[in-house]
Amino acid sequence: MQPSTPQLASDALAALFARDPGAAAAQVQQLAQGGDVQAQAVYAQLLCEGKGVQRDPELGLHWYTVAATAGHLGAMNMAGRCLERGYGCNADPALAAIWYKRAAGHGLDWAMYNLANLLATGRGLPCDPQQAFALYLQAARAGHAKSMNLVGRYLEEGLVVPADPDAALDWYRRSAQAGDFRGQASLASILVQHGQLEQACHWLGRAIAAGSPAFLQQLATQLRAAPFPALQALLPAIEQRLASLDPMATG
Incomplete structure (x- = not known):
């Protein structure tokens, strides 16, 4: 969005x-x-x-x-x-x-993020993951929550930069606290890996309350396959949220 x-x-x-x-x-x-x-x-x-x-x-x-x-x-x-x-x-x-x-040249964080998306996917510009990461990082440092999540993803997966799980977790947490539903889901995923299910469910609940239809459908698929009943218990909330949304909503 x-x-x-x-x-x-x-x-x-x-x-x-x-x-x-x-x-x-x-x-x-x-x-x-x-x-x-x-x-x-x-x-x-x-x-x-x-x-x-x-x-x-x-x-x-x-x-x-x-x-x-x-x-x-x-x-x-x-x-x-x-x-x-x-x-x-x-x-x-x-x-x-x-x-x-x-x-972006005048410092607008949303424009940095959108330009980075084009560079990361090679749409309208030659694909340049390094420049995309630099823009995501610049926007994240300016407080852009969605960019924080993507900086975390680059650091978690070692894309362009060396993998750094601790730094990734920090950026995911910043993104989640800043209100990005994808950042909240990313943080929850790490918390599940660490066995912190209660905290993971908290952040997933917040992500469900703000998520777009495509995100929620993807999350529902993941939760159905999860081995933890506490996570599967969130599925009715996803269904309820989906029923209230415009199916064309993005984010």
């Missing part, structure tokens, strides 16, 4: 969204058309989500691009995300990488 574009800093506008989303969206549209860069980024988000306006991802990408061109870092990242996923356009990971690079 990507971060939402920051909302306009106005309590009155937030109250208007709660009371009349259409009127609030019209106000944001007027500001965006008047050249307010933050409003342009917010309007793009509204169009992509269909909040207060008819959902129109193509027009949403247009406004993300307008705001990104004006220097809005969040819009740069979200323009890249739309291009990477083909949301409102034909997928173009190479162009997505350009926007990610611009935002």
Whole structure:
């Protein structure tokens, strides 16, 4: 899941969204058309989500691009995300990488993470695991929870860097405590290996409460094969969570 574009800093506008989303969206549209860069980024988000306006991802990408061109870092990242996923356009990971690079170059952790994902998989850019790890590490040090989990994975598996189980555990713990459901599952996996089932179940419970459909389905498969009844006892919580989610949700 990507971060939402920051909302306009106005309590009155937030109250208007709660009371009349259409009127609030019209106000944001007027500001965006008047050249307010933050409003342009917010309007793009509204169009992509269909909040207060008819959902129109193509027009949403247009406004993300307008705001990104004006220097809005969040819009740069979200323009890249739309291009990477083909949301409102034909997928173009190479162009997505350009926007990610611009935002990452100005220190945006989400853009570092997204650019690292392209480098790690060779989409839109030549595959470069070492550069991917460097970006994950930079984002992790800036506090990006998903990158913390991936730094842990590189260190656990000895990918690009020498294996370091203690450092991997530390990054998994940081990721879990920062709220990343994949980091929580990674930490739980290590705790199971150490025989700490109670703590593992605690972190898996938190991961289930926040996980995406694809993650939860994968986790359910793993838990069904687990030799520990305490882990299998979490399966009903996964089923309940899946029933409440949009099947297209990502993260």
